[in-house]
Amino acid sequence: MNDFIQITSVIAATFAVAFGALGPALAEGRAVAAALEAIARQPESAGTISRTLFVGLAMIETTAIYCLVVSLLLLFANPFTQ
Amino acid sequence: MESSPFNVETAFTIGPLAVSWPVVVTWGIMAFLTAVSFIITRRLSLKPGRAQAVLELIVSTLDSEIRETVAGNPARFRPLIGTLLIFILAANWTSLVPGVEPPTAHLETDAALASIVFLASIFWAIRSQGVGGWLGSFVRPSWLMLPLNVIGQITRHFSLMIRLFGNVMSGVFVISIVLSLAGLLVPIPLMALEMLTGAVQAYIFATLALVFVGSAVSEAATENEPKQKGTEA
Numbered sequence: 001m002n003d004f005i006q007i008t009s010v011i012a013a014t015f016a017v018a019f020g021a022l023g024p025a026l027a028e029g030r031a032v033a034a035a036l037e038a039i040a041r042q043p044e045s046a047g048t049i050s051r052t053l054f055v056g057l058a059m060i061e062t063t064a065i066y067c068l069v070v071s072l073l074l075l076f077a078n079p080f081t082q
Numbered sequence: 083m084e085s086s087p088f089n090v091e092t093a094f095t096i097g098p099l100a101v102s103w104p105v106v107v108t109w110g111i112m113a114f115l116t117a118v119s120f121i122i123t124r125r126l127s128l129k130p131g132r133a134q135a136v137l138e139l140i141v142s143t144l145d146s147e148i149r150e151t152v153a154g155n156p157a158r159f160r161p162l163i164g165t166l167l168i169f170i171l172a173a174n175w176t177s178l179v180p181g182v183e184p185p186t187a188h189l190e191t192d193a194a195l196a197s198i199v200f201l202a203s204i205f206w207a208i209r210s211q212g213v214g215g216w217l218g219s220f221v222r223p224s225w226l227m228l229p230l231n232v233i234g235q236i237t238r239h240f241s242l243m244i245r246l247f248g249n250v251m252s253g254v255f256v257i258s259i260v261l262s263l264a265g266l267l268v269p270i271p272l273m274a275l276e277m278l279t280g281a282v283q284a285y286i287f288a289t290l291a292l293v294f295v296g297s298a299v300s301e302a303a304t305e306n307e308p309k310q311k312g313t314e315a
Contacts, residue, residue, distance in 0.1 A: 048150075051289075058286040062241050065248030076086035 005080050013071035020067025027060045087251050090188055104185035111172050111185070140168075151289070152296035159292060162202055166195065167288035174250055174280025177257075178273070184280075187251040189243070196243035199291040203239075207298035216298075242290055249283045 035053040039046045090102040122133045130138060144164050148156035173186045185191040207216040220231045253276040260269045 054282060055286060055289055055293075058245060058283075058290070061249075062245050065245055065252075066241075068252055069244055069248050072087060077088045 002081055005078070009074040009078050009081070013074040016067045016071040016074070020070075021064050024060050024064040028057055031056055031060060087187070087255055088189065090190070102188075102190075103183065104188045104191055107176060107182055108173070108185045108191060111169065111176065115168060115172060140164075147289075148292060151292050152300060154299070159295060162198075162295070163288050163292050166199070166291055167284055170195070170246070170287050171281060171284040174284055175277060177254060177276060177280070183254060184250055186246055187254045189247050192243045192247040195246070195287070196239050199242060199294060200239040202291075203294045203298055206295050210299045219298075238290075238294065242287065242294075246283055246287055249279055253279055 031053065035049050038049050042049075090104060092100045093103045093106045094101055119137075122137050126134060141160070141164070144160060144167070145156040148159050148163060152159065170186060173184050173191070175184075176182045177184045177187075186195075204216070207219065211219065220235075221228050222231075253272075257269050257272050257276060260272055
């Protein structure tokens with residue numbers, strides 16, 4: 001029974017990271033593309049744009065980090081295998 | 083296999099109190115930063131030397147960043163935001179010291195930092211709007227928004243904690259895995275990347291803390307003045 005739970009946890013952790021990375025990756029690509037376009041159009045406001053971009057990227061990345069934490073919980077601190 | 087990233091190792095015990103390694107490293111960083119600041123600011127002169135010039139540059143950059151985000155005197159937020167920025171930067175970069183793990187790679191340190199920001203945002207909201215105004219901000223624009231506003235207040239500080247923890251911990255974890263596969267020179271590019279991530283995360287933590295703390299203050303300002311461009315989280 002314990003083995004089964006561990007195998008399932010590993011598979012679930014893989015899926016959590018895989019699909020959890022998909023959305024943020026696409027979103028970050030869009031954000032960076034838009035920021036580059038804006039900087040190309042208005043190079044003088046590059047400072048403001050890149051500051052906003054960094055904060056926005058961090059916000060987007062948070063969802064991927066959530067998935068990472070969930071998968072690490074499954075792998076290392078699984079409440080069902082104690 | 084590496085030990086779990088959620089475990090902390092105990093450094094020593096004082097009676098019944100177990101002191102873990104992240105706490106030791108945290109106090110070491112705090113002592114280091116305090117000592118450096120004390121030594122540099124002990125003899126301030128009108129014609130700054132090299133160290134004083136660097137310190138003045140840091141403070142003036144910080145001030146201009148704060149002024150761009152929150153209108154008004156930047157000196158109100160400088161101690162909190164500046165300390166958060168410099169402490170987290172130093173903590174993230176302690177991974178360069180051999181044998182030292184960044185304290186921010188453990189959930190407890192990040193939880194402490196995020197709760198400081200949480201309490202500070204409540205403090206500034208009450209100070210600038212009064213208790214009634216602060217409680218009133220939860221039911222704006224309508225009563226239906228009350229649960230969403232309460233959850234939003236809590237989750238944004240929770241995500242502040244998880245973001246820092248996840249980024250720093252994953253870096254430490256990846257480096258330790260690569261280190262166990264190939265020890266010589268191979269982890270160095272990853273460590274360089276980790277330094278960049280550490281700097282960016284310190285900056286983001288400080289910026290978001292400033293936005294959270296400042297949003298309460300600028301909300302109060304927009305109530306009195308005609309509509310001006312506010313900062314939203």
